[in-house]
Amino acid sequence: MPIIYSKHPVRVWDLPIRIFHWLLVLAFIIAWLSQGDDRYLDIHVFAGYLFFSLLIFRLIWGLIGSKYAKFANFPYLKIVNYLRTLFTKQRQHYLGHNPAGSWAVFVILSLGIIVSVTGLLTLGGEERHGPLAGMISFELGDSFHWWHNIIAWFMLAVIGIHILGVLVESWLHNENLIKSMFTGFKPATTQSINVPKHSLIAIFLVCLTIVGIVSYFNGYLLVKNYRPFVGPELPNNATWQEACGECHLAYHPSLLPARSWQRMLAEQANHFEEDLYLEPDVIAELQTFATENSAENTLTEVAWKNNRSIPTEQSPLQITKIDYWVVKHQDIASEIWQHPEVNVKGNCPACHQDAKQGTFEDAAMYLPE
Numbered sequence: 001m002p003i004i005y006s007k008h009p010v011r012v013w014d015l016p017i018r019i020f021h022w023l024l025v026l027a028f029i030i031a032w033l034s035q036g037d038d039r040y041l042d043i044h045v046f047a048g049y050l051f052f053s054l055l056i057f058r059l060i061w062g063l064i065g066s067k068y069a070k071f072a073n074f075p076y077l078k079i080v081n082y083l084r085t086l087f088t089k090q091r092q093h094y095l096g097h098n099p100a101g102s103w104a105v106f107v108i109l110s111l112g113i114i115v116s117v118t119g120l121l122t123l124g125g126e127e128r129h130g131p132l133a134g135m136i137s138f139e140l141g142d143s144f145h146w147w148h149n150i151i152a153w154f155m156l157a158v159i160g161i162h163i164l165g166v167l168v169e170s171w172l173h174n175e176n177l178i179k180s181m182f183t184g185f186k187p188a189t190t191q192s193i194n195v196p197k198h199s200l201i202a203i204f205l206v207c208l209t210i211v212g213i214v215s216y217f218n219g220y221l222l223v224k225n226y227r228p229f230v231g232p233e234l235p236n237n238a239t240w241q242e243a244c245g246e247c248h249l250a251y252h253p254s255l256l257p258a259r260s261w262q263r264m265l266a267e268q269a270n271h272f273e274e275d276l277y278l279e280p281d282v283i284a285e286l287q288t289f290a291t292e293n294s295a296e297n298t299l300t301e302v303a304w305k306n307n308r309s310i311p312t313e314q315s316p317l318q319i320t321k322i323d324y325w326v327v328k329h330q331d332i333a334s335e336i337w338q339h340p341e342v343n344v345k346g347n348c349p350a351c352h353q354d355a356k357q358g359t360f361e362d363a364a365m366y367l368p369e
């Protein structure tokens, strides 16, 4: 005997649950598409904040929401029986989450919270932004970044399984579960009762999201040439600018370790076939400034990564020979290097608006036309 559903649709998902679900999907997609490139970091971070806030809402709603939203009503323990009978005639039909769906919610919420927290730790450590800015070292931020990526992939896999489960369940029970997550209604065999709609809470949720969007992105409306996530200005020095800015960009000392600058100043009479003719007192001042602000003493991404990619027994004089630099620039077409505005590899300002400050943020990067 096939199961016959009465044609009575029953509201199972209240409005806040549905809005939560689809906003979460949207936040995940945006975060996924904007990952990996600092130019879209502000969008990625916003998607992360939205994602995290939604998860927190869901945790609260799981305690105080309507019947099928409450974690206490999830049939977690029936999972074995559910899966065993899934492809038989004895398969069970659940009006709210079935046991597999309940586990999917639990795993996605847990992974989502771990991804959000490791994201905040990465942001605080690597970019020195967000609520945890300045509380963690660059190195720690970098290792959290690794976890952030790995767990995001795990979450993608679980989402894949979840979608597969929804399709299988829809097919087996001949109902459209995706549609019910939009309408809130599912066909019920017994005369079950509609859950309340909770429209006021749903409106509150939407308003809060809009306020979040406006307050996060208002820099684009209020500030000319807004460049989000460009770090604080690094210290500079007039003597350095004067002595080293004459023939090329006065490279910020954070681009090389102190031992490189010491070697360069010691060999100043033979500086790439030029003699710099610097007086001893000038040399002393340049030494102090370069050492205090060298790669190992500066907290920018470029300083940290340049320093890490130079073996400790080497004191290179050329930034453009450092492994990290070479890797980051290997995909740039040769026509661009020959462009009249570029000419030489060491001409960083041709492509990095913040080269003089030494921050080298992705958000400040552009290629000459």
Ligand code: HEC
Residues within 6 Å of the ligand: 243, 244, 245, 246, 247, 248, 251, 264, 271, 272, 274, 275, 276, 286, 317, 318, 319, 320, 321, 344, 345, 346
């Ligand atoms: C008289 C001109 C002149 C002055 C002054 C000068 N440089 Fe240079 N510098 C050069 C030349 C020429 C090169 C080689 C450029 C090339 O190979 O593309 C160079 C290259 C460099 C490089 C390597 C850039 C790369 O491609 O990675 C660094 C770093 C550097 N200079 C630092 C300094 C510092 C620090 C000072 C100040 C103490 C300074 N320079 C002053 C002429 C100068």
Ligand code: HEC
Residues within 6 Å of the ligand: 038, 255, 301, 302, 319, 320, 328, 329, 331, 332, 336, 337, 342, 344, 345, 346, 347, 348, 349, 350, 351, 352, 360, 361, 362, 365, 367
């Ligand atoms: C011809 C244009 C061009 C020049 C000149 C150039 N860069 Fe870049 N740089 C780029 C591009 C494009 C990227 C982005 C590569 C990517 O992310 O795949 C980049 C990336 C970087 C990054 C990595 C930023 C990050 O956060 O991932 C650093 C650091 C950097 N450049 C430093 C320098 C320095 C220092 C110089 C000068 C010695 C320089 N660049 C010269 C085009 C240029």
